[in-house]
Amino acid sequence: MMLDQPEPQTVAPPEHFISIKGLCKSFGNAVLYDNFDLDLPRNQLVSVFGPNGCGKSTLINMISGLTPFDSGEILIHDKPIRRARIGYVFQNYREAMLPWLSAYDNIAYPLRVRGMPEHECRDRVATLLNTFNINLDLKRYPYSFSGGQQQLISILRALVAEPEVLFLDEPFSALDFETTLFVRDKLQEIFLTTQIPMFMVVHNLEEAVFLADTILLLSKRPTHLVEMVSFDAPRPRTLDTLSSRPFVEVSRHCLDIFRQEMRK
Amino acid sequence: MNTALSTPKSQAKSRFWRPWMNRLLPLVGVLVLFGLWWFVAVSGWVNPVLLPTPWTTLGTLLTALTTGTMMTDLVASVGRTFSAFLLAAIVGVPLGVLLGSSEKLYRSVEFLIDFFRSTPASALIPMFILFFGISNLSKIIIAAFSAFLLIVFNSAYGVMHAKQSRILAAKVMGANPWQIFKDVLLMESLPQTFIGLRSGISIALVIVIVAEMFIGTQEGLGKRIIDAQQILNVKDMYASILITGLLGYTLNVMFLLVEKRLIHWSGK
Numbered sequence: 001m002m003l004d005q006p007e008p009q010t011v012a013p014p015e016h017f018i019s020i021k022g023l024c025k026s027f028g029n030a031v032l033y034d035n036f037d038l039d040l041p042r043n044q045l046v047s048v049f050g051p052n053g054c055g056k057s058t059l060i061n062m063i064s065g066l067t068p069f070d071s072g073e074i075l076i077h078d079k080p081i082r083r084a085r086i087g088y089v090f091q092n093y094r095e096a097m098l099p100w101l102s103a104y105d106n107i108a109y110p111l112r113v114r115g116m117p118e119h120e121c122r123d124r125v126a127t128l129l130n131t132f133n134i135n136l137d138l139k140r141y142p143y144s145f146s147g148g149q150q151q152l153i154s155i156l157r158a159l160v161a162e163p164e165v166l167f168l169d170e171p172f173s174a175l176d177f178e179t180t181l182f183v184r185d186k187l188q189e190i191f192l193t194t195q196i197p198m199f200m201v202v203h204n205l206e207e208a209v210f211l212a213d214t215i216l217l218l219s220k221r222p223t224h225l226v227e228m229v230s231f232d233a234p235r236p237r238t239l240d241t242l243s244s245r246p247f248v249e250v251s252r253h254c255l256d257i258f259r260q261e262m263r264k
Numbered sequence: 265m266n267t268a269l270s271t272p273k274s275q276a277k278s279r280f281w282r283p284w285m286n287r288l289l290p291l292v293g294v295l296v297l298f299g300l301w302w303f304v305a306v307s308g309w310v311n312p313v314l315l316p317t318p319w320t321t322l323g324t325l326l327t328a329l330t331t332g333t334m335m336t337d338l339v340a341s342v343g344r345t346f347s348a349f350l351l352a353a354i355v356g357v358p359l360g361v362l363l364g365s366s367e368k369l370y371r372s373v374e375f376l377i378d379f380f381r382s383t384p385a386s387a388l389i390p391m392f393i394l395f396f397g398i399s400n401l402s403k404i405i406i407a408a409f410s411a412f413l414l415i416v417f418n419s420a421y422g423v424m425h426a427k428q429s430r431i432l433a434a435k436v437m438g439a440n441p442w443q444i445f446k447d448v449l450l451m452e453s454l455p456q457t458f459i460g461l462r463s464g465i466s467i468a469l470v471i472v473i474v475a476e477m478f479i480g481t482q483e484g485l486g487k488r489i490i491d492a493q494q495i496l497n498v499k500d501m502y503a504s505i506l507i508t509g510l511l512g513y514t515l516n517v518m519f520l521l522v523e524k525r526l527i528h529w530s531g532k
Contacts, residue, residue: 066432088436095429099529100451109447110437143532161438 014078017042017165017197018063023072025055025062031222032058036072038225040214045191045198049208049254050218051262056201057169059223063199064088064167076165084165087158087196091170093150097142103153104138110161128160132190148179152186159190168200172207181239184211188236205258209251210237217257220264226257316499325503333483338507340483341472344400345515348407348468349461356412356464357457360419365449370420377417385410385471389478398479407471411464418460422453455523455530462519469512485511 016039023036032055040046048056061067063074065081066088076084090096097106105112107128108121116124125138134152142150151171158166171187172180188211191198202208208215215229231250233241241247298318304310305317316324328334363370389406396402426449434448476486485508492501523530 064436066436086436088433090429090433092429095427096433098430098434098448098451099532100454109434109439113434113437113439113443113447141529143529157437 014042016040016075017044017077018046018199019075019078020063021073023062023074024070025058025067026070033069033072034222036224038216040197040199042077043195043197044213045200045211046214046216047200047202047208047212048216048218049202049205049258050216050223051220051258054218054220055223056218059218060167060169060199060201085161085163087161087163087166089151089155089158089166089168089171092174093147093154094143094174096154097150097157099141099143101141102139103136103142103145106142106153107138107157107160110157114161124160125156128156131193132156132186146179147175148182151175151179151183155183155187155190159194159196163196166196166198168198170201170203173203180207185236187211192235205251205254206242209247209254210241215250215254217254217261219261226261229254229257313496314498316502320499321502321506324499325506328500328503329507334488334504334507337483337485337488337504338511340481341469341476341485341508342511344404344407344472344476344484345465345469348404348472349411349465351404351408352411352415352464352468353461356415356460357419360416360421360457360460361423361450361453363416364420364423364453365445367424370424377413381413381417385467386474389475393479400481403472403475403479403481406475407468410471411468414467415457415460415464418463419453419457422456422460423449425456426452455527458519458523458527462516462523465515465519466512469508469515473508 018038018040020036020038023033023038024031025033048059050056058067062069063076063081064086074081076086098109101109104125107125111121111124128134129136129138134156136145136149136153138153142153145153151174155168155171168187172183175183184207187198190196191211200211209231212231215231217226217229218224219226229250231246233244233246301315301318305312305315325334329338363373385406388409392402392406392409396405430448430452431444434444439447472484473486473489476484477490481487485504489501489504489508492498492504
């Protein structure tokens with residue numbers, strides 16, 4: 001395994017990779033989160049799904065430290081956010097890459113800002129590419145790649161600094177169907193190889209269920225957790241999984257809950 | 265292009281000619297203008313003293329450039345334009361970036377910049393004469409002032425409108441404020457900065473020509489144009505106008521080429 005666990009494993013590992021207590025967040029007079037609690041079991045891939053405007057993006061941004069919150073506590077592997085090493089994949093790869101840097105320099109950027117020497121950066125990137133069988137000419141600029149390749153490059157950039165949690169904000173929403181399948185497969189491969197827990201916001205139910213161990217279904221505002229649905233189909237999941245009984249049942253269950261929430 | 269009727273041979277032929285034809289398209293307008301000019305000049309509707317034919321004008325341009333004093337005037341005007349531009353850029357770009365990185369700072373001078381940007385620079389020429397006299401420096405400073413306003417405004421604007429998502433991306437990757445500034449904000453501002461530089465050198469040329477006409481000088485295209493007009497040397501006047509236009513166009517194209525190479529990501 002290429003990416004080391006960041007914490008020594010001799011002591012009992014934290015039970016949860018994300019743990020939220022009493023989170024409150026308002027925008028002006030609109031209360032988004034009021035005393036929100038959440039514990040996510042370790043080493044899981046968790047997806048978040050809910051109606052528009054329920055604050056999915058705000059949630060992922062608060063947990064990853066991009067958006068401040070009013071009160072409450074968020075811990076990643078039992079540590080405060082700023083002490084945790086996180087990777088973040090943005091929804092719009094075009095606006096999250098640095099287009100003046102080559103693909104290689106983009107991927108190596110998180111290492112460079114930490115002051116890692118150049119030869120070490122090169123080794124790290126090379127190992128990363130080898131691990132996931134990725135064959136791209138990284139001397140080229142990001143915009144010269146296809147959408148799927150660009151999103152893949154931004155996933156690699158998020159992984160290069162060996163994060164202990166990977167956040168993904170609607171990683172497929174800017175991709176067409178064919179590319180979504182490709183990036184989704186790669187993401188699953190990454191999850192299986194690295195065992196990095198992932199927290200992913202999605203905007204479509206199939207994507208919410210397909211890769212997830214746990215699906216979080218959120219309500220309308222003020223947001224609370226309606227249900228945490230487990231999905232334990234074996235991995236790697238393939239296109240056949242999409243038509244398997246457990247997948248269809250879990251999807252239908254999620255859809256029912258979503259509909260009830262919409263009617264409220 | 266590939267209609268069912270066209271044979272492979274004619275397709276190959278059109279594939280060969282089409283790029284050439286397309287490249288020549290910009291010349292169409294020029295030829296039409298010269299044609300019209302020639303037609304009006306020979307038609308007798310306009311006094312021939314006021315409007316020589318295009319060919320006479322081009323001939324005058326060529327001889328004035330090679331044997332006459334036009335080269336001296338051209339060099340003088342180009343020299344002033346570049347001095348003014350460099351002065352404006354050296355002060356304007358860093359100041360613009362600085363203003364752009366602080367919203368409060370920019371808001372506090374925004375009105376001033378917008379006010380002077382909206383004031384025709386030529387209206388300020390008399391004031392500059394009061395302060396700097398009718399020296400060469402005076403012409404350079406007033407041109408630099410106009411270019412400076414455009415450059416400052418565009419650099420500041422470029423920094424202020426940096427993509428929020430890129431700043432967040434750098435932040436989440438662990439970049440500190442200084443790294444965010446130099447790796448993201450500064451780079452993000454470059455396309456807009458170049459727009460400022462390009463419009464800056466254009467306005468510098470405009471003001472240099474006007475200043476040469478009204479402040480007076482020994483050499484310069486502005487002075488040459490006004491002198492030629494005064495003594496009714498219209499052939500030289502038109503030739504000088506043409507060379508000034510060519511100069512402005514060349515400066516613009518030069519900047520576009522540099523921009524395209526340097527700011528390779530722009531619009532992508």
